[in-house]
Amino acid sequence: MINMTGKEIEKLLKAVKNGTKSVEEALEVLRTFPYTDLGFARIDHHRELRTGYPEIVYCAGKSARQVAEIFRVMIQKENNVIGTRVTPEIYEAVRKVSPGVVYYPEARILSLQNKKPETPRTKIAVITAGTSDIPVAEEAAVTSELLGNGVIRIYDAGVAGIHRLVDKLPEIRKCKVIIVVAGMEGALASVVGGLVDIPVIAVPTSVGYGASFGGISALLAMLTSCSAGVTVVNIDNGFGAGFSASMINRMK
Amino acid sequence: MINMTGKEIEKLLKAVKNGTKSVEEALEVLRTFPYTDLGFARIDHHRELRTGYPEIVYCAGKSARQVAEIFRVMIQKENNVIGTRVTPEIYEAVRKVSPGVVYYPEARILSLQNKKPETPRTKIAVITAGTSDIPVAEEAAVTSELLGNGVIRIYDAGVAGIHRLVDKLPEIRKCKVIIVVAGMEGALASVVGGLVDIPVIAVPTSVGYGASFGGISALLAMLTSCSAGVTVVNIDNGFGAGFSASMINRMK
Amino acid sequence: MINMTGKEIEKLLKAVKNGTKSVEEALEVLRTFPYTDLGFARIDHHRELRTGYPEIVYCAGKSARQVAEIFRVMIQKENNVIGTRVTPEIYEAVRKVSPGVVYYPEARILSLQNKKPETPRTKIAVITAGTSDIPVAEEAAVTSELLGNGVIRIYDAGVAGIHRLVDKLPEIRKCKVIIVVAGMEGALASVVGGLVDIPVIAVPTSVGYGASFGGISALLAMLTSCSAGVTVVNIDNGFGAGFSASMINRMK
Amino acid sequence: MINMTGKEIEKLLKAVKNGTKSVEEALEVLRTFPYTDLGFARIDHHRELRTGYPEIVYCAGKSARQVAEIFRVMIQKENNVIGTRVTPEIYEAVRKVSPGVVYYPEARILSLQNKKPETPRTKIAVITAGTSDIPVAEEAAVTSELLGNGVIRIYDAGVAGIHRLVDKLPEIRKCKVIIVVAGMEGALASVVGGLVDIPVIAVPTSVGYGASFGGISALLAMLTSCSAGVTVVNIDNGFGAGFSASMINRMK
Amino acid sequence: MINMTGKEIEKLLKAVKNGTKSVEEALEVLRTFPYTDLGFARIDHHRELRTGYPEIVYCAGKSARQVAEIFRVMIQKENNVIGTRVTPEIYEAVRKVSPGVVYYPEARILSLQNKKPETPRTKIAVITAGTSDIPVAEEAAVTSELLGNGVIRIYDAGVAGIHRLVDKLPEIRKCKVIIVVAGMEGALASVVGGLVDIPVIAVPTSVGYGASFGGISALLAMLTSCSAGVTVVNIDNGFGAGFSASMINRMK
Amino acid sequence: MINMTGKEIEKLLKAVKNGTKSVEEALEVLRTFPYTDLGFARIDHHRELRTGYPEIVYCAGKSARQVAEIFRVMIQKENNVIGTRVTPEIYEAVRKVSPGVVYYPEARILSLQNKKPETPRTKIAVITAGTSDIPVAEEAAVTSELLGNGVIRIYDAGVAGIHRLVDKLPEIRKCKVIIVVAGMEGALASVVGGLVDIPVIAVPTSVGYGASFGGISALLAMLTSCSAGVTVVNIDNGFGAGFSASMINRMK
Amino acid sequence: MINMTGKEIEKLLKAVKNGTKSVEEALEVLRTFPYTDLGFARIDHHRELRTGYPEIVYCAGKSARQVAEIFRVMIQKENNVIGTRVTPEIYEAVRKVSPGVVYYPEARILSLQNKKPETPRTKIAVITAGTSDIPVAEEAAVTSELLGNGVIRIYDAGVAGIHRLVDKLPEIRKCKVIIVVAGMEGALASVVGGLVDIPVIAVPTSVGYGASFGGISALLAMLTSCSAGVTVVNIDNGFGAGFSASMINRMK
């Protein structure tokens, strides 16, 4: 209900006034905001219209059966769906009810794309510090691509060999937003932030051991970055970075 | 002994005075408070009388054999028992000695109900932010039901799609107490607390990843909620929430 | 808007239909939910009607001037107000614009009471482990009293001298809800919870030193209490405990 | 040197080839990247050219004398300067050497603006949960304004009274980026993120007590937000939020 | 009541049986366990009889007036009292009502000793790693002495100059229990524990900076000591160490 | 060398003076302190003489082969050995080289006892809060017994049913030292400490979930216990508690 | 590019001036810093020349296939390679493409050595507190050896039996740098640091349980060591310690 704009409420009220809608019908509209209740999950069919983005299903903690059921309902509505943190088992279950899904195993993403989004001319750069950060980076990159953006991937360009980053700078500077994915000390976000004048979305990863504390060190380093223009998402949250980057890149 | 009320002590003392009980007998009463010592566990047979609630067995860290033994003793006393955190293995072991038990696999609860509790007219609402929070919510809901309460379940109504909560508000407001189950940032507790004038018991769950830190983020958010009327139980403690909610709902 | 019940919306829609209200007027009602915008704070005049509780002003982090301005506006609406975490300086500033306020220095509460709430027959027990926990306990007790409840205070009854608790048990057991206020290891909540069958709201305090970590030890102990029926509020949050306890005690 | 673009290096190399520059001169250029070394601080005069943003001086931990010296040098170069975390003492010291500075005491910002930045048509919304969050919000808002952006301020609109947010939604939805400033449980970021399709930059504040842990609870809640499109900056980092928001709002 | 031994209850019951005590009188005895209720504190007059130790008053968080009142009552009962964490202000207030008190400023202890405890032949060693640990060590040493024990002080004998410890070993080995007081990395506890066959009570101190984290490093080090025979008390808890050491030293 | 007492050094020096020992021989003595170097471990053959206790082998992180080799060497020296944290695999490996070993599976202890220690008349009480704490308690109890002490076990006597503790108090009070083993909120240590005048060694266990944080809650609660006379060992360190308790119980 | 020294840039500029290199060629040189891009990893062929050390491949989080591919490329360049955190599976995969590799299973190191480094006369001491610390110590020792240093291993010399350390002191004091590897309370670093005048590199290990917190206790203890001359590397970072020690030992 909250998401109905002033205009929609106004239209509804007018319909009541005109007698086009009875009070009971109007109440019904307000009450039955369009979603399907599966018992264990509520699917919001208007979300894509509203946000220009497909329904997102976070699959960790859901059973294969539950995810398959969600996709089954979505197919009928011809919406786009992105599943994140998708295990091969879930993929197998979904494929049976929704054969058109595409699975990106490194990114752990499952995509059902009925309508192709328009692609802006500008691009998103996804940079990783190391090889071990690639799965999270792929989650960010594939999310960005499924939301309709072009992506430039620059992997294994950490500060221990900073020259590997430097020669990619011209390409990076042409992008509209940069996603930096790094574990351990996460210094790459600060270094990139100091070299460009473009928004940097930093993704700490749980890569590392000991005092990396599962990504806390990288997270803290990115939050306290001395470079302005860096914002941060949750540890290993490639999806969130890709989603926010897409919002920025698609702005008009 | 502590749990003997003043009255019980008075009665005992009078019995001594009257000669109905010898000093030795009285001492014996005080000493042999009625419980069975299994060596590894002490079963408190008077608990149900005292509290109006059945014996609760927290099964994590107990062997299947130990739990089965506890249920075996309880059967003989015709008490109600609730086992929590019950694995299928434990259930199998208990079923052999106590065929009347009922197992709720999602809630991981095992129930032996010899006497049905009276049911108050008011209800308890159990709301989850996401689908992954459902097992903890079921622990709360089944606990509430086994203690004799009616439960309204509203699952997957998190703040990312707050309209899904709003249209359930009239139903929620009729309840006497609300249990909010949420992981990740746990914001749902504050939002519900801001919309109702009913006690909210918030259960943080370990759902989430990265900076969720196994439920710490949700826990802290619920503790620091800006909405008055919210109290909090341990991470994933659906049982505790259901037990406290039942205490409140059954008040006269 | 969210807080408008289905009934209120229905009435509004009917008024539109009947022509009693124009569409523009109805929109205006929905848009101008009744609050006063002071720029730095928004005062919600309908809150007391809605919740049966007065407006609460958390004063930490607000200037004396800001708090005084808020009270000045409230006076005009003849609402009850409770200010928490009120320093003597704030009290002085408020007293000038609102001479009828009452200040409770130990509880750090400022009260403006225009309408006296009805008092239920049942009471709330407030128990502290030590003498140093009293300010937080007073915040809970005074909050409870201002919201219209009778309070039994039992102070300095910690587990190091548990007999001091035991002889108050009969009195405690007659209450409808218990607030336990304890710092250091916070064991009192578990002990009380094990002795009664009444909801316990536990308030960890920042009393203690070293590994008390400003109340974290007590907080964790209360959250992990082995006694069922214990829920927890934030460290030093006497107000929150009093508010929740009042909700429970005033239930019908 | 790193910040020299490929083009600049190419031009330099060509100049060497043409004999316009000797090898020694070219080396000198590479070596003497234009900054002034004050001993305790290096001022980067080309930064504004490079980034389109003025020099930023983080003043916490610097003496009044040091800050004044930095401003004194900047005046001569006719650059814009923003000082953050500026105490009144520092302001007094700077005013003596640079009378044109403007001080924003609530935002703790000191501004020397020699050239006015161009202003885009779109705006930035700055929303706070409570009154105590205003100083951090002002740091964000004033930073945004000094970087040339229009700002809409919506203060004290936290989730405990969510209707106060709802009626501002149409205005908020017209902005290009939203800054949400909240302490305690920080739920506002999730709620706003669930209601809009615009990038949200969340600023946790150190407002709160007990389990707020100086902003950690709000920080964690914002990082684990279930609403996509939310990125986070450091606790109390209003400046960083304003700077990133400006980057996004000024995009073409 | 709990502290009444079986014997005392038996005697009471016999008195009831014999008619020496009426039921009402017996109930009264059980109910009026001997303590004085000051409202803000309950003073336990039988504690010294029961434990062989004086009443202990932890003075942090108590007002000077409250502490003075507690001492005033104790004087009348001719008990021994030890006040810990006593500021000079509190001492001044107590001296007025109880001129016989002795103040140990470095140990922050206030002592009122009406009966001198018997002194065992064995002694307690108190060892510190550095000079800055001395106040905590003095709290331990003075506590031990007031409880009737002889104390050997060995200060500034940390592992950075381990030879300073070694030549005291013969003396240390003659003691019955050792208190090791150390901040920073707390290694001294492990080293002493490895050199002796006597119980070591380790007291971490908040001495140090940075990663000392107010004593956490020393605390963790002492808890994880690879030397068997080391137990630990709270950070800066010199009193607790002295009390436990006295219990052990006075054993027969 | 450090462990040589003054006397031993004196004797050695006299031998040199007398010519009984050459300088080279004396140097050799000082250098070849009696232990066997296995490369991966050094076995200290004189430890038992020196400390009156057997060699202790902490087996976590050691391979079955390594532990077997250590026991093989010890057999030859006819020393007592205690292995802790012994898996069934290690037991199998050791049994082959040292058939006389006894394995206590619940306590995870492996014992090789060539000489039986003398048993003091006084005993050690080992109390647990719950059934799940028993393995740690058994480590403490079996350690105590192998070091020659009598043990009284009182299991599952937590504060949620405190009467189960109370009726054992007379027996507990006859012991010379008490070991309290508890997870979750660890309140039992404070409660026992408040009821007795005997040293309490508290062992936090990793039993619990959520905010138990693997034993941290219990650890902090025990460290901040308001009952004097409580000292603490590492989480799950049953061995350490048994060892320290034995030191105290065997004192003369 | 950054790593090109002033001299190299000068030479390049001169070549441009002389016409030996065209501007395009020079740009190419600057752009194509010599590394091979495998897509998932960038191999830096000049690193060995530049640093005198081989390429290091951190293998945790890399697939066996990825590591094998990296080694395959390195063979062609005849460089030395060290792989760390190498599982047996990775070793098997690499052996197929690079049969000359040597695997050190305890140290989890994989070495491909085409050129033998020169060996300095001075040595590195590697000391462990316990047997369980040996794998980390071996990582340090093997790293040191592969980088061309002689190593003295002293294992199981912890402070609980400090005499085992003392008789090795003369040998230790002849080394140029010492690596101390310890878990639990990590006191060995302080003790060694107090006994020698040589740089000590401390490696905390995750050996221990409970309050060891996976190495945090040892880490904090080493950071707060009261012995000057101790620096610290990450938990379990044997490689880092060996690398730094080698840098120091090889200095001229």
Added chain:
Amino acid sequence: MINMTGKEIEKLLKAVKNGTKSVEEALEVLRTFPYTDLGFARIDHHRELRTGYPEIVYCAGKSARQVAEIFRVMIQKENNVIGTRVTPEIYEAVRKVSPGVVYYPEARILSLQNKKPETPRTKIAVITAGTSDIPVAEEAAVTSELLGNGVIRIYDAGVAGIHRLVDKLPEIRKCKVIIVVAGMEGALASVVGGLVDIPVIAVPTSVGYGASFGGISALLAMLTSCSAGVTVVNIDNGFGAGFSASMINRMK
């Protein structure tokens, strides 16, 4: 005693044999290791001989009177002394008894230098990320200088403006060891470590706010640095870094 080398013991034993020293005298030597016991501190007069370094007095937590007394004793022995964390008050007190002391206020160091140390040709570089890190850097630099080393200071060269570091690289590369001092995200240590082949000693500082957590973020970042060759000291421990760097720089 431990610090006596084998040679010294041999000499002593020979003296006993020869009759040059009686057994009693030899015992006396071993017992009276040369230090002065001030009661609150033990001064080790042989330390400078032994280590080639002066006595270090950590002054935090010591009274001005205590520090002055320590210096007074040292003067008589003509040793060098360095006091760290020296407040102006302490300086004033020491100056009275030891007029020759030199005070470095920014570094908070007090130096009494009776013998000038020899200066090696190589130097130590001290680099800071920001201006606020300078006090810690000065502690490192002045320590290095007082121990006889030449120092190159490069301040305010953080990664947000990395070109400021790059043009100093040739100078930095000529040093024998580098101290990097940085707060906030501490990325500078990784960046410097990636650019040089010289040991880097990283000093995290408590500069920063919010998620800097008093230096924890920088500390973790430095510990998890992806650049090999970086070791770390405690937060703000400029002295420790200078001391270790001096050890390395003075090696022969």
